[in-house]
Each structure stands twice: as C-alpha cells, then as structure tokens.
Amino acid sequence: MEPIIQFNSVTYSYPRTDVPAIRDISFEVDAGEFVALIGPTGAGKSTLCYCFNGSVPQLFSGAMTGTVEVAGCNTYQDEIPVLAQHVGLVVQNARTQLFNVTVLQEVGFGCENLGLPRNVILERVQAALAFVGLSGHEEREPSALSGGQQQRVAIACVLAMDPDVLVLDEPTSELDPIGSEQVMEVIARMNSELGKTIFLVTHDMEFVAKYATRTLVLSDHRLIKDGPPEEIFSNNALLDEARIRPPQVCEVSLGLRKRGYLIPHIPLTMNEAVSTIKGLNHA
Amino acid sequence: MIGISSGARRTPLNGLDGRTKLIALLTIFILALVFSSPYYILGLLALVLTTWAIARLPWKLIKDILKFFLIIAVIILVVQIFFYPGETNLFRLSGPIGFIGFSGYITLEGIMFGIAMVLRLVVIMIVAPLLVLTTPLPEFMLALVKLKVPYRFAFIMTTALSLLPSIQSHSAIIQQAQLCRGITDFETGRLLTKLRTTAGLLVPLILGTFRDSQTLDVAMSSRAFGAPVKRTFLLESHFCPTDYIILILAILFLLGGVALRVLGYGTL
Ligand SMILES: Nc1ncnc2c1ncn2[C@@H]1O[C@H](COP(=O)(O)OP(=O)(O)O)[C@@H](O)[C@H]1O
Ligand SMILES: [Mg+2]
Numbered sequence: 001m002e003p004i005i006q007f008n009s010v011t012y013s014y015p016r017t018d019v020p021a022i023r024d025i026s027f028e029v030d031a032g033e034f035v036a037l038i039g040p041t042g043a044g045k046s047t048l049c050y051c052f053n054g055s056v057p058q059l060f061s062g063a064m065t066g067t068v069e070v071a072g073c074n075t076y077q078d079e080i081p082v083l084a085q086h087v088g089l090v091v092q093n094a095r096t097q098l099f100n101v102t103v104l105q106e107v108g109f110g111c112e113n114l115g116l117p118r119n120v121i122l123e124r125v126q127a128a129l130a131f132v133g134l135s136g137h138e139e140r141e142p143s144a145l146s147g148g149q150q151q152r153v154a155i156a157c158v159l160a161m162d163p164d165v166l167v168l169d170e171p172t173s174e175l176d177p178i179g180s181e182q183v184m185e186v187i188a189r190m191n192s193e194l195g196k197t198i199f200l201v202t203h204d205m206e207f208v209a210k211y212a213t214r215t216l217v218l219s220d221h222r223l224i225k226d227g228p229p230e231e232i233f234s235n236n237a238l239l240d241e242a243r244i245r246p247p248q249v250c251e252v253s254l255g256l257r258k259r260g261y262l263i264p265h266i267p268l269t270m271n272e273a274v275s276t277i278k279g280l281n282h283a
Numbered sequence: 284m285i286g287i288s289s290g291a292r293r294t295p296l297n298g299l300d301g302r303t304k305l306i307a308l309l310t311i312f313i314l315a316l317v318f319s320s321p322y323y324i325l326g327l328l329a330l331v332l333t334t335w336a337i338a339r340l341p342w343k344l345i346k347d348i349l350k351f352f353l354i355i356a357v358i359i360l361v362v363q364i365f366f367y368p369g370e371t372n373l374f375r376l377s378g379p380i381g382f383i384g385f386s387g388y389i390t391l392e393g394i395m396f397g398i399a400m401v402l403r404l405v406v407i408m409i410v411a412p413l414l415v416l417t418t419p420l421p422e423f424m425l426a427l428v429k430l431k432v433p434y435r436f437a438f439i440m441t442t443a444l445s446l447l448p449s450i451q452s453h454s455a456i457i458q459q460a461q462l463c464r465g466i467t468d469f470e471t472g473r474l475l476t477k478l479r480t481t482a483g484l485l486v487p488l489i490l491g492t493f494r495d496s497q498t499l500d501v502a503m504s505s506r507a508f509g510a511p512v513k514r515t516f517l518l519e520s521h522f523c524p525t526d527y528i529i530l531i532l533a534i535l536f537l538l539g540g541v542a543l544r545v546l547g548y549g550t551l
Contacts, residue, residue: 050501053504055501059497059501060497079511080505080507080509081508081509081510084504084507089501091501092498096498096502097498099499099502101420101421104517105517105518109508110506110507111515112514112515112516112517113507113512113514114510114512114515116515118515121515157506158505158506161506161507
C-alpha cells in the first residue's frame with residue numbers, strides 16, 4: 001500500500017530569510033499511524049505542519065524545494081481547499097482558528113465552504129461535536145469557552161470535513177492537566193476508533209510515550225531521528241541534542257541504568273516502570 | 284469605542300433582515316449627501332433619532348460620538364462660514380482677504396451651509412451604529428452576500444470588523460507591558476517623546492496583528508475557505524412584512540428625495 005504521507009527532501013525558507021526553517025526533510029507515514037513530532041521551540045515544527053495542506057508554499061510564499069504528497073494530492077498543484085478535504089490542520093494557537101459567532105457555525109464553516117447540502121452539514125456538525133464531547137454547546141460563543149473546549153472545537157472543525165489525516169500543532173500547550181488529558185483522549189480516539197492518521201506536534205512527552213507509535217525528532221530545522229518512542233527516550237545523547245526531557249518514568253529508569261542497574265528496556269508507562277523496578281528488587 | 288460585538292445586543296431592530304437595514308442605511312446616507320439644506324438634513328436627523336429610540340440603543344453613545352467629532356465639526360463650521368460664497372451679508376468682519384478668497388463678510392448662506400455640513404456629518408456618524416449594533420456579524424455578512432457582494436470580500440470585511448475589539452485589547456496589553464518597562468509618558472510628556480512612545484506601541488501592535496492575520500489565513504484556508512464551489516449557508520434569512528414595509532418606504536424616500544432635489548428643493 002502507498003504511504004499516505006510522503007515528504008521528499010523538503011527544504012523551505014520563509015520570504016526575506018536566509019536560513020531555511022526546515023531543511024531536507026524526508027519521511028513517509030502509512031495510513032492509520034500515530035506519529036508524534038517533538039523538538040525544541042524554533043526547530044521548525046509549525047512550518048512542517050504548514051507543508052501538509054499546502055499552506056507552505058501556497059500561502060506563505062518563500063522558497064521550497066522537494067515534494068510533499070498527502071493522500072494522493074500534491075501540495076504544489078492541488079489547491080488548499082482540495083487538500084483540506086484530505087488533511088485537517090489544527091494550527092498552533094487554536095484561538096486564532098475560531099472566528100465564528102457560535103460553535104455550530106464554527107464547526108459547520110468548512111462544510112459550508114465545500115458546498116455540502118445543509119442537512120449533511122448539520123449531521124456532520126452534530127457527529128463531530130459528539131465525538132469531542134461538546135454536544136449541546138452549539139449555540140455557545142467559541143471565545144467564551146474554556147481553553148480545552150476551544151481546542152476540542154478546533155478539532156471538531158476539521159473532523160467535520162472528514163479528512164484522512166489530522167495534523168495537530170501543540171494542541172495542549174496552553175491547557176491545564178485536565179484539559180490536556182481530554183484533548184489527548186479525543187486525539188487518541190480519532191486514531192483508534194475512526195482510523196485517522198495522526199501527526200501530532202507536542203512538548204508533552206508523557207502523551208508521546210502513551211499514545212504515539214512512532215516519533216520524529218526535529219532539531220535545528222532538521223529531522224534527526226525517526227523511531228519508536230522507547231528508542232528515543234532511552235537515547236541520552238539524542239535527548240540532550242534536541243533538548244528533550246523524557247517522561248519521568250524514563251528519567252528514573254535512565255538514572256538507575258546509569259548507576260549500574262541492568263535495565264534492558266526503558267519503560268514508557270507507570271505500569272511498565274513498576275514491574276521493571278520490582279524485577280530489580282528481586283534480582 | 285463603539286462596541287462592534289459579534290453578539291450584538293437584542294433590540295427591536297434585530298428581527299429585521301440585514302438587507303433591509305443595509306438598504307435603509309444607504310438610503311439615509313445618500314439623502315444626507317443629496318440635500319444641502321439644514322432643514323431637510325434636520326428632518327433626516329429626526330428620523331434617525333426616532334429609530335435610535337425605537338431600537339432602544341443607549342443615548343450615551345450618541346454623546347460619545349459627538350464628543351469625538353466636536354473638533355472636526357467646529358473646523359467644518361468655521362471653514363464654511365468663511366469660505367462659502369454667500370450673498371446675504373450679515374456683518375463685516377474685516378476687509379477682503381484676497382489670497383484666501385474671503386470677502387470680509389459673514390453671510391447667512393455661509394452659516395446655513397456650515398450647519399448643514401455639520402448636521403450631515405452627525406447623521407452619517409450616528410446612523411452607522413444603528414446597523415452595527417443591531418446586526419450580528421454573520422447576519423451582516425449574509426446580507427452582503429445576498430446583495431451580491433462576493434463572499435470572500437464580505438467575509439474579510441466582517442472579520443476585520445470582528446477583529447477590532449481584539450486589536451483594541453492588544454493595544455491595551457501592549458500599553459500595560461510598556462508601562463511595566465517604565466514607559467510612562469503616554470499621557471504626559473513632550474510631543475517628541477509622545478510620538479516615540481506611540482511608535483513603540485504601534486510596532487508590536489502591527490506585527491502582532493499581521494502574524495494573527497497570517498495564521499487566520501492559514502486557519503481559514505485549512506477549512507476550505509475559497510473553495511471553487513457554490514457555498515452553503517447554514518444561517519437563513521427571510522423578509523418579514525415589516526421588512527417589506529421598510530424597504531418600500533426607503534425606496535419612496537430615496538425617489539422622493541432625488542425628485543425634490545431635481546425640482547430644486549432641499550438646497551440652499
Ligand atoms: N512567518 C514567518 N516568517 C519568517 N520566519 C518565520 C515565520 N514563522 C516562523 N519563522 C521562523 O522559522 C523557524 C521555525 O519556526 P516554527 O516552525 O514556528 O518553529 P516551532 O514551531 O518548532 O517552534 C524559526 O526560526 C522562526 O523564527
Ligand atoms: Mg510552533
């Protein structure tokens with residue numbers, strides 16, 4: 001089967017800048033994967049997200065080389081509204097993404113633009129709101145919702161357009177722990193229940209460890225690593241280079257390993273860590 | 284600041300179709316420009332104020348608007364009094380001042396025309412809130428689209444309107460930030476320092492608004508804004524009997540006004 005996302009040596013510089021914001025990026029993602037992109041601020045994560053639906057280079061001019069193909073579309077040739085039906089982008093600051101007066105209109109906006117029949121739009125809006133747990137909020141003003149609710153509305157907005165791929169740029173960076181948990185749970189369910197391919201940018205390594213099947217590390221505008229989370233969280237040199245702090249369970253295990261304990265696999269979750277450490281005591 | 288809010292207040296004018304309000308507003312605009320007699324414009328003003336009362340909008344807003352335009356009004360009045368080429372001399376102020384074209388006399392026509400101009404400004408200034416404050420932005424946008432304004436243009440216009448309050452709050456935040464850094468001479472201080480501080484306020488404001496509008500652009504396109512298909516509108520609007528009555532009145536007023544003007548009425 002063809003990969004659903006293909007980046008081929010993508011380099012892009014914003015207009016009036018000398019340094020590329022992303023440099024020679026190549027990777028492929030299969031349908032149904034849950035990919036996390038991590039890396040320090042300014043590494044180029046948001047820029048990479050803009051490449052998925054053609055915002056780079058169609059909206060931000062500037063110089064791009066290489067090709068991006070998503071769900072059989074080419075981001076040079078196909079227009080953003082066409083791409084938007086295959087890949088949903090939730091931008092970094094969800095608040096700028098909400099510009100309608102009611103949640104209903106907000107979530108319906110994309111389908112209205114696609115010219116879908118009225119009753120289809122209403123059905124899709126209801127389904128999307130139910131999925132993110134916001135049924136009954138149709139007439140609320142998006143700007144009056146809590147941060148976590150706004151983020152879930154933003155997700156519902158792209159979900160209603162029924163894309164195959166969802167790209168989410170730091171959806172929990174401004175949320176409290178409960179709000180974050182709810183948003184991440186929605187994202188995980190889009191992957192597990194709806195079979196959507198997820199490309200998630202986040203600084204929350206606990207979530208990466210818990211949900212991602214694969215992790216890309218972007219540092220200094222380059223892709224420096226592509227592998228399963230446990231591989232990344234057990235690689236001290238890599239963690240330092242990309243200024244990443246692994247989940248605390250990993251830190252504990254890495255610390256124990258440093259002190260000479262034999263830990264073959266760095267655990268990612270609390271349960272795994274507990275059994276690993278219990279195993280140590282018995283040894 | 285006039286509260287252009289997305290959730291406009293509930294008033295008796297809310298029930299009207301956006302198109303009706305837009306057309307009525309344009310009619311009053313045009314009539315205010317067609318007539319140059321203060322009596323006719325006073326008539327228009329009375330009409331606008333009556334509507335204001337019916338809409339139950341706060342009178343304080345009118346006061347604020349007038350306060351804001353007081354200086355401009357005075358300038359207009361003075362300029363017209365001096366330079367309008369009137370015939371009925373009231374009294375002599377000075378000898379003729381040739382190079383500015385002042386005859387030296389204050390004329391009746393000059394005063395009347397000055398008053399007419401100021402009234403015209405007042406009508407135009409206070410008729411706009413009647414639409415803005417009684418029409419939620421989506422309804423306003425829908426009205427524009429139904430009046431055949433291209434959707435893209437209508438959307439950008441209404442979104443710009445809706446961003447006004449956020450620009451305002453931005454500027455308040457930036458001003459606070461500047462204050463925290465010890466920049467305190469917004470209110471006091473000499474002209475040059477004032478200019479410098481204002482520039483320091485504007486640069487982050489403009490940059491911030493620009494970045495905002497760029498992400499807004501991305502966010503909108505990502506939701507298929509501008510797709511080359513016939514757009515669906517969830518919001519619906521229909522004319523009710525009152526709409527028809529107001530539209531007919533507006534058309535009669537407009538035709539009547541233009542006819543009067545052609546016949547030579549309504550001018551000085
Ligand atoms: N609109 C823009 N114009 C010019 N440079 C930009 C723009 N947006 C981001 N950059 C630059 O591109 C680089 C990558 O930024 P970004 O993709 O936002 O990183 P991240 O999301 O990882 O924090 C940074 O050096 C940033 O300053
Ligand atoms: Mg970013």
